[in-house]
Amino acid sequence: MSLSVSGEFEIEATPEQVMRALVDVERIPEWSAVHKKVIVESRFEDGRPRTVRMTLSVLGVSDTQLAEHKWIDDEQMSWVLVESDKQRSQEGEYRLTPTSRGTSVRVTMSVDPKIRLPQAVLRQGQKQAIRTIRKGLTKFVVDNYV
Template sequence: MAHSSTRSFEITATPQQVMAAIAAVERLPEWSSAHKSVTVETTHPDGRPNRVRMTVSIIGITDEQVVDYTWNGDDSMSWTLVESTQQNQQDGSYTLAAVEGGTRADFSLTIDPKIPVPGFLVRRAEKTAIETAAKGLTRFVEKNFV
């Protein structure tokens, strides 16, 4: 069964700075402790990642994933799971909007584990992913892209 979560948060940076940080997917392990390794396999013509292979470990479960990224300038990006050892589905996105003093980021994530996982563990994994997206990305952007 698929589970979805969303969260909005603000970052003291321009949408271009935030999207530059998001596009630096090979640096995900610097701000997301769940990401153990990330390899960009192919890029779009503009140089942004297209297909990415990664090892992710969350709530004690390690997953080897391949995801495809889609970019809409500095306004939004999304990814879709292509291969996974632990999931049937994963779709995520960031949508950015300029606000006074920075950028509002809307983060969305849908996951569907292959094996039955107790609801409380799925909720804990979702909470960890959402918190990492908000706090980890914010620190990473403000430290490296502002």
């Protein structure tokens, strides 16, 4: 069964600065403790990552995933899971909107694990992911791109 989660927060940076941080996927382990290794396997002509292989550990479960990314200017990045040992499917999106103070970042994610997990545990993991993104990405953007 697939579960979805979303969150929204603001970063005091322009959408372009936030998007530069998102494009820099190989540095995700610097701001997300669950990501152990990230490798870009292919890129679009503009240099943005297309397929990305990630090794991560969430709630004590390790997995290596291959995801395909799509980019819309400095407004949106989305991904879809191509392969994983532990998940049937995963989709997610970052949507960036300029605000008077910077950028509103809306994150949505849907996960369907192969292994049986209590719904409460899966929901807890997803909420932790949103908290990690809010805190880690915000600091990463401010420290490296502003």
